[in-house]
Amino acid sequence: MESQGKPDIRQQVEASRGALKKLQLLIPGLRGYRQKEDIRVSDELLRNQVADRLDRAKANLNLLRKQMVSNNDLTNLGGLASLISQVQALSGEIRHAAQGYSGFVAPIQVTEDALNRLYDSDVTFVSTVFQFESSTAPSALTYNPTAPSSIQPAVSQLTAQVRDIREKWATRIEGMEDILLKK
Template identity: 45%
Template structure:
């Protein structure tokens, strides 16, 4: 884990209240509490990814407005398509499957599996930050006249494709987690 993005599992563990600490003492609830805390950390991570993607979408909408203000209507469709992709991906991230610990789950998911899912999602924070940074830089380049909207779409499109591909692998991993033998 990088220094920029702390491991949220530790933060969730440190913020346990009395009742949650008590659950860790009761043998029947100990594992449930640990699994729920990993899920809570994973949810916080996915919220960060969603926020970064939403920030990127907002900046792309600013770019689209700048294009319109300049009378540059030739690439509005390609930037609109990029905005749609970001919106779709952010929705998938926000509403994604995260595995269920539950007191008596239908399908048992162990701590190692939830930690694997957390690690997957942790990497998405960095990817979302890279997309956001690229979008910010592209907006600056466009408004200063050093880049075109088509060049920007050509730069951001592959990043989104990579993100979607990796996200699909995560979903397949979750589906494999849910298969019992």
């Protein structure tokens, strides 16, 4: 998942393997453990990066909220406050999602095809979050105090984007569960 000059998370995880981790890959009984642990680590990296993007989007929305308050626009605050709350909740849900345990004797195998489907799905998920963050940037989301209701369509569109992100997150969770197959 190469985006904006950043290396694929899988490559970051592989590059961070020390001698012990590389040895674990050579020992048959530990190979599966190491591979599952690497999946868990790359999942955590991805989730933290996505949550960071959502936190930046929330900060952008808070700037808009401050503009509304300074212009005594209390009419639009309810919808914006709800959106900010949804973004904050989604960020926390993604950042703190339960991680699988990759025990030494866990009877689980990860198929490469299933893992690649998950990574392809992640590209769509992450792209949607990046687009949402861009949509909340001050340059993209302008508030006109002389026409305060003009912000309502943008807030509605952003709310729809959050729903879409939440749906993609749910699909991702299902995908994570699907890559774990009982032997």
